[in-house]
Amino acid sequence: xxxxxxxxxxxxxxxxxxxxxxxxxxxxxxxxxxxxxxxxxxxxxxxxxxxxxxxxxxxxxxxxxxxxxxxxxxxxxxxxxxxxxxxxxxxxxxxxxxxxxxxxxxxxxxxxxxxx
Amino acid sequence: xxxxxxxxxxxxxxxxxxxxxxxxxxxxxxxxxxxxxxxxxxxxxxxxxxxxxxxxxxxxxxxxxxxxxxxxxxxxxxxxxxxxxxxxxxxxxxxxxxxxxxxxxxxxxxxxxxxxxx
Numbered sequence: 001x002x003x004x005x006x007x008x009x010x011x012x013x014x015x016x017x018x019x020x021x022x023x024x025x026x027x028x029x030x031x032x033x034x035x036x037x038x039x040x041x042x043x044x045x046x047x048x049x050x051x052x053x054x055x056x057x058x059x060x061x062x063x064x065x066x067x068x069x070x071x072x073x074x075x076x077x078x079x080x081x082x083x084x085x086x087x088x089x090x091x092x093x094x095x096x097x098x099x100x101x102x103x104x105x106x107x108x109x110x111x112x113x114x115x116x
Numbered sequence: 117x118x119x120x121x122x123x124x125x126x127x128x129x130x131x132x133x134x135x136x137x138x139x140x141x142x143x144x145x146x147x148x149x150x151x152x153x154x155x156x157x158x159x160x161x162x163x164x165x166x167x168x169x170x171x172x173x174x175x176x177x178x179x180x181x182x183x184x185x186x187x188x189x190x191x192x193x194x195x196x197x198x199x200x201x202x203x204x205x206x207x208x209x210x211x212x213x214x215x216x217x218x219x220x221x222x223x224x225x226x227x228x229x230x231x232x233x234x
Binding site: 033035042043045048055056058088090092102103104105106107108109110112 | 149151153158159160161162163166168207211219220221222223224225226227
């Protein structure tokens with residue numbers, strides 16, 4: 001069974017540009033979550049999608065947005081990039097979005113974004 | 117507010133020895149899940165072990181076991197017989213309902229860097 005696939009693995013952008021990251025979840029998983037990881041702030045939750053609906057959103061500005069398609073694949077977009085957006089962006093998928101049961105999030109290898 | 121605390125920034129252990137990585141959590145929810153993940157230098161987060169708040173027995177997965185003490189709100193990871201490949205960053209995480217949205221989120225600690233020496 002294929003794992004979570006994130007593309008691209010590496011990105012270099014300049015300030016002011018926008019970027020789109022892609023995530024293909026494990027087959028059968030309907031929930032996709034996104035996280036930003038930086039040395040200073042650690043792992044921070046961005047948003048979670050379930051059945052094409054955003055279920056939850058972290059404390060990030062509106063420049064960060066996402067969507068989920070009918071096949072559960074997800075994209076996140078960052079507009080007007082800032083230097084502080086340089087980070088490892090991790091996507092995770094799980095069967096459901098709830099807290100009950102052994103609802104494990106499986107992560108992809110991440111997209112490393114550098115903003116110059 | 118939900119919070120995960122990992123007080124050990126780094127740990128050293130010799131190969132074949134056991135090591136315990138500490139994790140304490142805070143939540144007002146009665147139903148929650150506790151997770152440990154391993155992140156090698158490549159960046160991918162690898163799921164290790166899960167413990168549900170209502171599970172009476174401590175979880176075990178091969179060389180990994182979770183020492184769950186609910187009253188103390190601690191969920192320490194024990195790695196037995198350490199191997200060189202265990203050198204990585206280890207994160208404790210909790211999934212509980214967010215008081216603001218009513219939906220659950222996965223909250224991570226700051227992590228513990230484990231170095232296994234020959």
